[in-house]
């Protein structure tokens with residue numbers, strides 16, 4: 001097995017600064033196919049910046065990031081091609097308000113010639129069914145609740161048939177009663193074998209679904225392990241004090 005096959009995402013010694021503020025200070029993380037990695041840690045510790053570097057929404061200062069075998073830190077690499085295989089779901093859903101739910105989902109696959117309009121429509125209905133919203137295909141996003149919007153955003157990401165899904169606090173802008181449905185969709189995806197990196201404050205989700213929990217602190221990975229190891233037997237004082245606050 002080559003390294004590219006062994007890992008979906010390979011990050012080596014990633015450094016990222018904003019001006020003089022170094023927010024990632026040497027992050028290394030390899031993610032295997034079908035692995036679910038949950039990233040936890042205090043606000044400002046660099047979790048979002050890390051995710052954004054993985055699809056080059058932010059440019060790393062140094063280090064190497066290989067996704068699906070493509071070195072995205074190499075300026076020769078066509079980042080748009082690599083991005084087609086990376087689904088990203090944000091805290092805010094960023095749906096296009098002036099389009100139906102269905103058109104939101106079919107737009108990118110059609111524009112990027114990943115599917116014919118007819119196939120894209122079929123796929124979109126399939127993914128809408130997967131997230132429990134097949135009956136909402138023709139409505140505008142503003143008629144949906146936050147949780148429903150987020151499930152549409154997930155369906156939209158899935159419509160590109162990504163190899164890796166990145167989630168940045170997908171439930172933290174939702175009313176509490178909406179959180180469960182979104183987490184359930186993510187659990188289904190994980191069970192289906194999707195490779196996922198999930199920044200989350202939902203410790204219950206991390207415990208139940210993560211293969212590995214990574215604790216970020218001050219731009220570093222302080223500690224990582226199975227949910228069991230991190231939640232019941234954290235080793236680093238920073239991990240302990242963080243968990244004391246959130247559990």
Ligand code: ADP
Pocket residue numbers: 018023041042043044045046047048049050
């Ligand atoms: P987290 O997601 O863990 O809360 P972030 O990655 O958002 O952390 O932020 C890490 C640090 O980088 C913070 O100090 C934040 O203020 C800073 N930061 C994030 N984005 C930017 C930006 N676009 N410009 C300048 N500083 C930023």
Ligand code: MG
Pocket residue numbers: 047048049168
């Ligand atoms: Mg963040």
